[in-house]
Amino acid sequence: MTRTRTTRLRRPLLAGTTAVAALAVTAGLVAATSEPAKAATGPRLSLIAATNSLTLTSWKEDPGVYLDLGTYLTAEGTPLELKVTRKSYKDPVTITQTVYEGGKARTKTLPKGTVKDFSGLPGFAEITITDKAGKKVLSRTEDFCPNNASGRVRPDAPATSKYPESCPTNPFTLGSVWGVEKGWAANTYAGSYTDSVRLAAGTYTARIGVAKKYRDLFGIADKPATVKVTVVERSYEDEEGAARSASPAARSAQAGEHAGHGAAAEAPSGHAGHGPGHAPTPAQAAAPVTSGAGPSYNVGHGPLRAAPPALPWAAKKEQAARSMRTGDTAGRTDGSRKAPALAPLSKRPVGKASVPDVPKPDLRSLPAYGIVISDGEKDIPGKDYLAFSANVWNAGPAQLVVDGFRSPGKAKMDAYQYFYDAKGKQVGYTPTGTMEWDPRPGHVHWHFTDFASYRLLKADKKEAVRSGKEAFCLANTDAIDYTVKNANWHPFNTDLSTACGQENSISVREVLDVGSGDTYTQDLPGQSFDITQVPNGTYYIQVLANPAKRLKETSLDNNSALRKIVLGGKPGKRTVTVPAHDLVNAN
Numbered sequence: 001m002t003r004t005r006t007t008r009l010r011r012p013l014l015a016g017t018t019a020v021a022a023l024a025v026t027a028g029l030v031a032a033t034s035e036p037a038k039a040a041t042g043p044r045l046s047l048i049a050a051t052n053s054l055t056l057t058s059w060k061e062d063p064g065v066y067l068d069l070g071t072y073l074t075a076e077g078t079p080l081e082l083k084v085t086r087k088s089y090k091d092p093v094t095i096t097q098t099v100y101e102g103g104k105a106r107t108k109t110l111p112k113g114t115v116k117d118f119s120g121l122p123g124f125a126e127i128t129i130t131d132k133a134g135k136k137v138l139s140r141t142e143d144f145c146p147n148n149a150s151g152r153v154r155p156d157a158p159a160t161s162k163y164p165e166s167c168p169t170n171p172f173t174l175g176s177v178w179g180v181e182k183g184w185a186a187n188t189y190a191g192s193y194t195d196s197v198r199l200a201a202g203t204y205t206a207r208i209g210v211a212k213k214y215r216d217l218f219g220i221a222d223k224p225a226t227v228k229v230t231v232v233e234r235s236y237e238d239e240e241g242a243a244r245s246a247s248p249a250a251r252s253a254q255a256g257e258h259a260g261h262g263a264a265a266e267a268p269s270g271h272a273g274h275g276p277g278h279a280p281t282p283a284q285a286a287a288p289v290t291s292g293a294g295p296s297y298n299v300g301h302g303p304l305r306a307a308p309p310a311l312p313w314a315a316k317k318e319q320a321a322r323s324m325r326t327g328d329t330a331g332r333t334d335g336s337r338k339a340p341a342l343a344p345l346s347k348r349p350v351g352k353a354s355v356p357d358v359p360k361p362d363l364r365s366l367p368a369y370g371i372v373i374s375d376g377e378k379d380i381p382g383k384d385y386l387a388f389s390a391n392v393w394n395a396g397p398a399q400l401v402v403d404g405f406r407s408p409g410k411a412k413m414d415a416y417q418y419f420y421d422a423k424g425k426q427v428g429y430t431p432t433g434t435m436e437w438d439p440r441p442g443h444v445h446w447h448f449t450d451f452a453s454y455r456l457l458k459a460d461k462k463e464a465v466r467s468g469k470e471a472f473c474l475a476n477t478d479a480i481d482y483t484v485k486n487a488n489w490h491p492f493n494t495d496l497s498t499a500c501g502q503e504n505s506i507s508v509r510e511v512l513d514v515g516s517g518d519t520y521t522q523d524l525p526g527q528s529f530d531i532t533q534v535p536n537g538t539y540y541i542q543v544l545a546n547p548a549k550r551l552k553e554t555s556l557d558n559n560s561a562l563r564k565i566v567l568g569g570k571p572g573k574r575t576v577t578v579p580a581h582d583l584v585n586a587n
Helices: 212-218 236-245 248-259 313-322
Strands: 002-004 044-049 053-059 071-076 080-085 094-101 104-109 121-130 136-144 150-152 175-180 184-187 202-210 225-234 363-365 369-374 385-394 400-406 412-420 426-438 445-449 452-458 463-466 507-512 516-522 537-545 560-570 573-578
Touching: 044 202, 044 225, 071 175, 175 184, 202 212, 363 537, 363 560, 369 560, 369 573, 385 452, 385 507, 385 537, 385 560, 400 426, 400 445, 412 445, 445 507, 507 516
Parallel strands: 053 225
Antiparallel strands: 002 573, 044 071, 071 184, 080 094, 080 175, 094 104, 121 136, 121 202, 150 184, 202 225, 363 385, 369 385, 385 516, 400 412, 400 507, 412 426, 426 445, 452 463, 452 537, 537 560, 560 573
């Protein structure tokens, strides 16, 4: 049970993973790639280091050093493929390995307790750091997400990896797929999921190994990697001053240097379509995860764009500007390379509307989470708001595809849902409401109306308060269950700029892929619940998908989810207690 007092909402750190440090051919890597221990079945896995020496920065304002030591887990012969699932929120998380032998796949159940959630293998990497005198100054373990930033280690490896690009941390995730493609390597650094460490400027030796239980489980040789580490101390203020005094060419070069940090150091824009947003302060950049989608492909629809902790503040501000520019960057696409399936049609559908007997999406709501009391960011003194995050996801087996078409001069678009046969051919459509332009800061895009509704229910399940937010731009922010039929492990529109259009758009296509969900953080006045006059007591937050039943689905019986809460405190100092939801004890 979690009890939360009045607090100011902050966006979570992005879940990016560290960029691959110029992985070239195996011969160019440090020789921690000795023959692995013999495994009965499965891929040949090895721990390698991309370099035998590197320099890390300790920022005075954080303070601390982020231990991206450039170590990777490689897979040869066959991929490392893991499926992590739970039957329901009443059941524990379990893990199986898909083993490929002779071109055939079989499932191998791994021991109970191997994983505790969907964020990765706990305690996978063991790190010991000694100083110049040989004295141990640090010993810690790191969790490992096999979907971390990765790259090929030999030129004849598959050109692309079929596995997802992150490990989900939404507390209500149901199923995930993790993998390291054969001939590829995945960074063992935990990225935004881990904390910095305190190390004084100087020279150290880092020893990185794989925990024994994983060596035994996957047949990994006991061959730790050793990396010489030089720690230098720098200041955000010095970086900003240097950036201001540098020539335009130097600033451009500096931006290119920082961009090399890749997905973990570079903040994927998340829902860039919400407009430029507010650049977070250093305190916000280092804030703990309190609400929102949590680390995933990006974050939920909220007012701030988060910045990862490992980058100088001057570079963070530069990246905030770059995230609005045209072109693809690590962890996101701005829509300049849309897949054909995501491109809106050039004109309205013709012919008679119909709902054919073909597979359809199945929209399901997750229980609310990230539940806190907010003062509305002091915009409305004397008010208490109940803020939360909500997610509606698509359990399939078909995509939700909605197009909006605008008549010249009209403020709204007419929306249509499309249907496809097994070969991907469009075989029907039906009108399904409207789309409206939302010009407010933090939005600035087209919303599909009546996608979801949020209500605060009394203990008797009767409505007490309704959120004013019921229109959305659809984006695949969270991987909720990638083990369902037809789940797309690489959804294209993972940020709003790929799908939500501009003010002058004539048409818009919004897609919610199978297996993915869309998180909205209800933290702004008008969206969150105004509880100023709501009595203390037991309530339920209801997340209701497709409230007007305009969208055609596989089932309409699973569209509602409830989360129990208890309100307390006094005006201006309200509290919320959030009991566990079955085995999920996260607010």
